[in-house]
């Protein structure tokens with residue numbers, strides 16, 4: 001799949017168990033509403049569901065209506081029609097616990113995020129019965145993009161604008177030069193100086 005045509009583009013592929021299912025409809029509705037946020041971050045969105053193009057087009061009308069919009073056959077991103085589960089099998093997306101009426105496994109809710117080098121940067125897998133949190137997905141995109149370009153890591157529950165951690169492999173002198181806004185090192189019983197915070201770099 002030619003996911004990332006432009007050299008500096010990121011990509012997200014998110015899979016769904018089936019068209020015309022309730023949780024998936026709410027997820028795709030939310031993804032459509034957040035499309036401008038992904039676009040601002042230069043992330044190309046692609047969904048996948050194991051139904052036909054015709055089903056996808058008809059389902060798009062429901063999703064738009066769920067969002068309170070005109071029931072158009074279009075969303076701000078494409079949905080791959082993986083009717084025969086070819087990609088779902090190849091990419092390990094099937095959920096063995098969720099079967100359709102013919103006993104065939106449905107796709108789990110997988111999130112794959114790709115960097116501009118087309119390599120996988122993050123994967124998350126939710127069962128079919130748990131809808132994803134798209135605010136969290138945007139948050140991880142922010143973390144992935146920040147940490148791809150700066151020698152920092154984002155701590156627990158980090159949000160954009162919060163302080164970040166200096167990566168443990170960066171020597172003190174180099175860290176001082178790289179982070180002119182300053183470094184705060186928390187004292188710890190071990191005496192080791194590894195908990196180093198710095199304001200989020202630009």
Ligand code: BEZ
Pocket residue numbers: 017018021022023024025098106128129
């Ligand atoms: C849903 O999208 O609502 C759903 C799909 C498969 C299993 C359970 C829930």
